[in-house]
Amino acid sequence: MSERKPITLQGLLDRHARGEKIAMLTCYDASFATLLDDAGVDALLVGDSLGNVLQGEASTVPVALEHMVYHTRCVARGRRNAWLLADLPFGSYQTTPEAAMLAAVELHKAGAQMVKLEGGGWTTETVRFISQRGIPVCAHLGLTPQTVTALSGFKVQGRDAAGAAKLKADALALQEAGAQMLVLELVPSALAADITQALSIPVIGIGAGPDCSGQVLVLHDMLDLSSGRRPRFVKNFMQGASSVQDAVRRYVGEVQAGTFPHPELHGY
């Protein structure tokens, strides 16, 4: 692994063009950044899920920009080669594209190579604004946890024909607006496959079936460190693993081979 070179945006898009799956995990500190990177993880996401797994909050809503900047800096110091993304937290991009840009600049200066924001059609203007000004953007559709209140819970999205059509139209609009990656969360596998086929940018799934361009999980979930109920899309990679490093290597191997997620065990 040590001969790996830092992944650039072009390198990531080239891998996608060759049909290689992208293995992403969330990461919040320097120690794990180095471990995950050495285990072959392609992309590290400083997720606002740190609100849940680090801060003990019930949702990602309370997470502040300063928290995201702090953890992005921690991960950036430990990272060697993996592509580094960070979530724009709730409130930092909803008001205006200008406000979103200022928040994106803070994350970018802290080391994030790409910023991720949640939401459909209304975010296209913001995605265009940020990406045109030099910071790569990842969109996030399907279950958007920051709007869990309005969505009335953590539920599968795009189940009916109208919802599915809206999701696909939003995905195409976001790609057109300059998004260079899309996270698709908690949608039926067939819909995720259809959207992945329709887009040229990589689509990273979480609870979206095996036919995406790559996968992401929350680190604490796949290492079985999250107490309580686990969503069905999670697999415990510590089961049968000899170490954390081994568990992460297995995750990378299964994502690259297309054997995780299993359509019946982890799909909708």
Ligand SMILES: Nc1nc(=O)c2c([nH]1)NC[C@@H]1CN(c3ccc(C(=O)N[C@@H](CCC(=O)O)C(=O)O)cc3)CN21
């Ligand atoms: N630890 C952790 N893991 C995550 O995957 C995660 C976070 N935190 N925080 C932010 C969001 C919230 N996410 C969630 C939260 C709950 C469900 C959930 O309860 N899913 C159920 C019901 C789905 C349904 O049937 O509608 C499931 O069985 O998957 C899914 C995703 C994903 N993200």
Ligand SMILES: CC(C)C(=O)C(=O)O
């Ligand atoms: C689950 C991923 C996609 C995320 O947004 C997060 O960890 O915050």
Ligand SMILES: [Mg+2]
């Ligand atoms: Mg997030």
